[in-house]
Structure formats: structure tokens, C-alpha cells
Amino acid sequence: MSTILTHIAIADGKIKRSSLEVLSHCKNLADQNGHSVEAVVVAENASNYVDGIKKYGASKIYVVENPIFKNHINTPILKALVKVMEMAKPEVFAFASTESTKDILGALAANQGAAVLSDVASFELIDGGIKGTRPVMAAKVLANAEAKGEKVLVSVRSGSYDLAESPTDAEVVSVDFNMDENELKATLREIISSTGDAVDLNEAEAIVAAGRGVKDEEGRKLISELADVLKAGIGASRALTESGVYDPSLQIGQTGKVVSPQLYIAVGISGAIQHVAGMANSKVIVAINKDADAPIFEVADYGIVGDLYKILPPFIEELKKIKN
């Protein structure tokens, strides 16, 4: 009987849903294959999250707690994960695909001589490793890939699996961790925090995304109003993040975030493949664009052809009515 280890990511004081999605899937795989599923959480006050993790069926939880993890710095995190891998000896180590994961996944694989598949949309166990599907060519097609080795790392796109609670009383292993300054190769100077209490786009139920069509203050006001009515997160196309109109962390697409909300409203976005790559898995897509031939309409369930400045006001008003 072998072990599937799952990494639990923490985002401002909460367990990231995407890592619970991964844990749910791994639990499922473990049950099917008679393996055990374990979890590791590396954070400033990691032990706070143990109960939250127990709900999802990990039989053992490695807790690495240290002030140094207040912010993401790759060196200590790597050291911690290496240590836990040596304790848990997992056959498979699964992550939710966050920026922090992307930052360390390759290094961890190299350190452990592990095979690695990043950013899969799904994965299964096969003997000697895993097989998974990866969107490639700007998510135009799926690659059916496999990774084989004594150890295999995999990171999973958010929204790929549903949450499935299966409470257990897991054994909690607190891993002692210390690291002196001179071990720190890189030093973090500061965090230029993004727009304050912004919704985590990976977890947002609804997203309103603005594109180059949103030209001015008035346009941005409309976007915010629409987002408020829907309690939606605000995203943006590259055209607006690179021009600094919206914070870069809001970029959705191949370079930016991959999201899969229930409702995605693309406003003034043409629908270049690199943008679509990040939102095509949304449940319902609404597109507002004045160009009837804009490619965004090819993926939209509801395509509104028109000037966003004329469309949004009545749209917002109508939504308000419906909402209350």
C-alpha cells in the first residue's frame, strides 16, 4: 500500500478550495486503489488548518509551522517539502496549480529526481506512475500524457474536481523546521499587494472580465457595478493589465490565471486564444462585444452584440431587479 500526498495551499487565512478539490480527488483515487492519502500544510500557523483538512479524508497530516512561511519564498518552502517527502515517501505528490506551486514544482522534482506533470486538467493512477490530460497549444487541444517514476509530482488546475467531504480523524505529524538566514538564497524585499480585498479568481462563483473595449473611467465604473450586483470577482484581459488599467494579478488566460466560475462575463474582449485558454471552462459564458464577428462569440453561451456603454446600464439595472 502506497501513499498519495496532497499539498494544502493557504490563501489569506483560508485553505484554498482548489487544494481541497485535489485532496478530494486523491482520496477518491486512494480508496479505489487501496492506497492511503495524506496531506501536508506549510504555513505561518499551519496547525490552524488541520481540522479543515480532516474533513476531506487525509489519514495523516504533516504540519510545517514557521513564521518564515508568512510570505512565499521558494527556498524554505522547498526545504520543508523535501523534508516531508522524505518522511512520507509518497508515490504521488499532488498540488493545486497556484503561482506558488509553479514556483517550486520543477525545483522539487529536480531535487527528488521525480517525474512531474504540471497543470493537468485530470489525472489517474497507472502502475509506475500517473496518466493525465494537459491542455496544450494555448489550450486548443488536450495532450494525454503519462509520468513514470518512483516518485511523481502533479499539479492540478483549479475547478477540475468537485469537493467531496469524508471526515476522518487523521494523525497529525508536526514537522519541526528551522532555517537560518544564510540558508536563504533569495530575500523578499516587499510585497506590492494587489487590489486589497479582491476576490480570489480561482474560487469566484462569478467573474466579470474587462477588455480593451473598456476604455475609460466610466467603463471601469460600469464593470465594478456589474461585479457588485453579481458579487463577482473582476478579471481582465492582457490588453488592460499590461497597460496598467487593472492589476496584473487579475489577468486571465495563458499568461494569467486559469479560471472556471459558474458565470463568466467577458466585456469588450475579442477572445484571442490566449485569453480563451484561461476561461473556456467556465460553466456559462456571456460575451458583450460590438463586433459581431469577434471570436469570443464562438465560446459564448449568450453573445450580446453591442456597445458595452449602451448594454451595461440596462443589463445591470435588470440584474438588480432580479437579485431582489
Add this chain to the structure above:
Amino acid sequence: MDEKFDCIVIGGGVAGLAAAMTLAKNNMKFLLIERGEFAGSKNVSGGVLWGSDLSKLVPNYWEEEDGGWERFINHRRLTFMDEQSTFSLDFKSSHFNKPPYSGVVILRSKFDNWLSGKVQEAIDASDFAMDSFIATNIKVDDVLMENGKAVGIKTGEDEFHADSVIIAEGVNNLLTRRVGLQDEYVPADHMLTGIKEIIRFDQKVLEDRFQLNGLSGMSNEFVGWATDGVEGGGFLYTNRDTISLGLVLGIKDMREKNKSPHDVLNHFKTHPVIADCIKGGEIVEYSAHVVSSGDKRAMPKELYKDGVLLVGEAANLLMNAGKAIQGMDYAMRSGILAAETIIKAKEKNDFTSETLKEYRAALDDSYVMKDINSFQDAVHLLHTDTMQQKVPNLICDFGREFFTIKSEATPKSRQILKGAIKRHSSVWELAKLGFKAGKSL
């Protein structure tokens, strides 16, 4: 760094690449500049490259694994269309099966890219491997003139000098106008719009549907209902696993009848016969591009000037007399002839019109100008209303009667024809037409 070139070629289309290839093979130091990201990237057109000049530029190109071309033509069809029916002249012959082929279907983005690779090989093999260039993603803004003679080109801030410039910029001949060889204003009635869809099938389906064998292919031109009353014609060419289906439409006529190319193409596709051809296909590309009518009146005043030569469609070298569109083969031949003239000029070290006029002479002497001259009437005839509407209707009407078997006494074909003629035209009109046609073809 401002080394002087023997020649700068503007435009990496068929004409420019043909010129470049000829220059490279003859050890000339040249620069070819293409606006597109790569040769062909800007190029929507494509269809049949007629004639056998390609084998002059790339001997035994057909032996290549993937020679940039799609299929060779051994099956040709000219179809007259009315609302319900088609009546075709159809010719298929194994006589066309052996290389050098007399026509290959190509897709320009692929073909141009491939051909420029071949030119690069020729450069690498030449004495100027380090000094001749194909530069893509660069737009030439102007041709440098010094007292009436072209001495180089300008792009952005940079200027580059050469003894000669070959303008191969294609139909939107802005630079041709800048150097004063074309009037600023070219009447729209000499211009057509070409639109084309690339429709993909499973290769097996395609080959069965059009009776293709190996790499054999078919070209089909259409006259009549296809263009929904707009002057012009339609075409269908078979590629490896796609077909190119499209129309060439008079811009002026379209404006007057206020129709859009897109609508007319959709109209064309609703014809039962076309519908059968494209059933189950997936549209993978749509493109539109201006194309000249082949009307001599649209030709530049002259094709040369001190230090400058015009080739291909920049010089309006194109013919569409119904049975085929010939633009690429004209472009290729003119490119070759222009380069050969430059080579002569280099030998004499005289790049003035004194030498360059030999290009015009060579062109007049070639099938290009000979055909353009002798088939002008055919070009005009094709664009008459009689030819566009009445004849196709008449022919299809005749066909319908002739091929229908109604368990009744069948009239003699003469009667059928008489009837058809009465319904669509008049004997007199046809006599005139027949006479004209006889003369023009």
C-alpha cells in the same frame, strides 16, 4: 553598415520569390523584403499555379516529400450554372499525370513559405551567402529616388541602397504609384474582389467525392448563377484534405447592386450542386483580397524606369478569361524575366531604362503579354451581361430539356435549343456572341 546591393526586391510573393531565386542562382547580391511575418503569411489567395515555370526555379520539386504544393491538376471543369442546374465542360486526362505538371494547386501561406526556404538555400549556395538576405516582418515605406532613378529603399528610419529595385508588392501597388509608374487613381471597374473559403474534409472523403487519385486534383470554374447577378465567376480547387471554394467579383458592380462578397459566397454555397460538394466539410479559413481583372486598361503606364522594374500583380499582370485565373504563373514568369534583365544590367553595369527596357521586350515576347493582348476581347466578353447571365441560363435550360425523359415524344435537340434560345436570348444576339467568342478565344 550600408553595403550596396545589386538589387532590392520588394515583396515576397510569387513574383518576388521567383525574381529572388533567379538572382540567387546567378550570384547576385540582393535583398528581399517581405512585410509579412514570413513569406506567405499575408497571403490569402491561392489556387492553381499554372504552367511549368516552377520546375525552372526548383527542378524536380515534385520529388520532394512535402513540396509546398497540394495537388497536380489532371481534371478540369468549366461549369455553367442556373438556379437549379449545372452544365459542365469536363476534361480529365492521364496525359496530365506526369511531371512537370501543367498546373498545381497551392495554398499560398504554405507555398510561399516553402519557396522562400528554397531561395534561402540558393543564397547559402551562392557567393553572397553572407551578403544576400531575405528579411521578413519589414515593410518598405518608400523607394529612394535620385534624379529620376531608383537607388534603394526606405524602411522606418533606415535607408538601403541598390543599383536596382524590383517592385513585387502585389495588387495594392502603392510603391508603384510612388515611383510614378501608375496613376494614383485606378478606376474600380478594373478591380475585383476575390473571396475564398478553405473547407476541410476527411482526406478519404475528399478523394472519393472528387475522384482524386494519389495527389491528382481538380479545378472547377463557374459562370452564371454562382455570382448572384454580380459580374465575376466562381472556383473550386481541391487541396490535400481541403477544398478552396470562392468567387471573384467586380467591385464596382457589387457596389451598384449593393451586395457584399460574403453574402454572394453564401448564395453560391446554397446551390444544390455546390451544397453536395461541401457537405460535411468544416470551414477552416475565410479570406478576401483585391485582385485585378486582367483588363489592360488597368495596367501601369510602363513596367520599367531607371533602376526600377515592376513584376507580378503590381504590374497588373493577370488574366481571367473564364477558363482559368492566371496571375501566379504570370507573376512567376515576370519575376524571372525581371531578374534576368537585372543580371544583364549588372554585366553592362547600366541600370537605366536603356537596359531595363529589355525586360518589357522579353515580357512582350513571352506568353504572358501575348495572351493578355490576344485575349482582351475574351476578358471583356466574359464580363458582359449576356455571358454572365443569359448564356448560362440558356445552356442549363437546354441541358434540362435535353436530358429529361418524359415518356412523351422527345423533340429534336434543334427544337429544344430554339426554345431555350427564345426563352433567354435571341438567335441574333447569340450569333453576335458566337462571332465575338470565335474571334476572342
Add this chain to the structure above:
Amino acid sequence: MKFYVCIKMVPDVNAPIQIKEGKLIQDADRMILNAYDASAVEEALVLSEKHGGEVEVVCIGPQKASETIRKALAMGADKATHLLTTGQEKYDSGTYARILANFFNNKEYDVLSLGKQSQDTDAGLTGSMIAELLHLPYATNAVGLEIEGEKLIVKRQGDFGQEMIELPTPCVVTCSNDMNEPRIPNLKGIMASKRKPLEQVELSSLGMNENQLIADTAVLSYSAKPERQAGQKFDGEADEIARQVAQLLDTEANVL
């Protein structure tokens, strides 16, 4: 500073592709310089123009990749090394990382710069792998670079906004295309590129043992994505269609 920029030749994702019997087929073989690498090259050029230094590009790939390398040289890189493959190899990020680490082993440099991911595979692994293999400090997903004395200051896009990270050199950094607008080579650059040193090196000459070159991941086949059908399109009087769609979101799609 001495920059090495790792550049990869990738298929143009905008070119039409299709899948036949599980194989990925491209209509025209259009290969380009990975966009993220173009940004890495651009940034290295800007920094060395500002602080002095040298930019060398390294590319593992088949003969055809020399076009991609020329592009980087045309942008302004000083020289290039081309690690030749046949194009038949089934390499993954891991193999490329091992090859590159091997190559850099006995080299002098301050910064190894990579793209944050390959445009075609979106793997995003090679950079941090190389760093680990060479025991170098690193930062990924950089959106801005600066040099302060012997240090490289990296602005990276993290989960919680942007982080300012200070790396001692030598170090590894992977670049996002949000970092800059890569210059399009001008004619002079294109001409100059032909004369710049481009050294071709056989992989075998790196003296790696066979199993270092065996990839532990493989793509078995490709399949089409579950096609998303275009839905209804509403074209007409703004006020009307806006309210209509709002209603449908409630009653039909019930996502409100």
C-alpha cells in the same frame, strides 16, 4: 553582467492544427521563438544596454531552430550556442533542464534567464529545475528586472500580488511576457545577425550519460477538447437585448 538566455523554438499556436489518429498535425510548419523567451531576451538586452554586459542565447533544437536563434541575434543578442538535436527525440522539461544544466556547468555567468513557460506546452518547469540542478537562487514569473550592484532585483507575479525579490548572482530567473514588449528586429539587426557567432554543439559532446537523456514523462496521444458550442447571439436594440439576456441568466441558465 553576463546573461545566458535559454530560447526555445515552438510551433506557432495561431497556425491551424488538427488531430489525426491521436497525432497533432500542423498545416504549415510554422515555428517561432517562444514569446516568453522573446521577453527574456528583450529584458537582458535592455539591462546590458543600461549596465553593460553580454547576452548569449542558448537553444536546444533541430537544424531548423537556427532560424529562431537568428531572430534572437537580430534582436541584438551578441552570440549564440545551438545544441543540436535530430528533432526526433522525445524530450520533456526535465531532459531539457538536465542538458542545459550540463551545458552551464563549466560556464561563467551572472544570470541565467528563461521564459516562464513554453507557449506550446505551458509546462513551466525547466527554469526552477535548472536552478535546483545548479544549486542557484532563482525566481519565476518575473514581470520586471533590475540590477543593483551584484544583485538582481526581480519583481515577480505571485498569488498575492507582486513580490520584490533580491537575488545574489549568479542566479536563475524565468520571465513573463508581461515584462516588456519585445523589439521586432529591424533590417539592420537582421543583416547583422548573419555575422554574429553561432556555435553549433553536438549533444554528445556534453558527455552526458544516456539515462540523463531519458524523459520520464511522455505524451501518448492528443485529443480534441470537448467542443464548446457557440450559443445564442443577441443583436438589436441595446436596452432590449441587455434585459433579455439578464432574464435568461436567471430563468434559463439559472446562474444568479
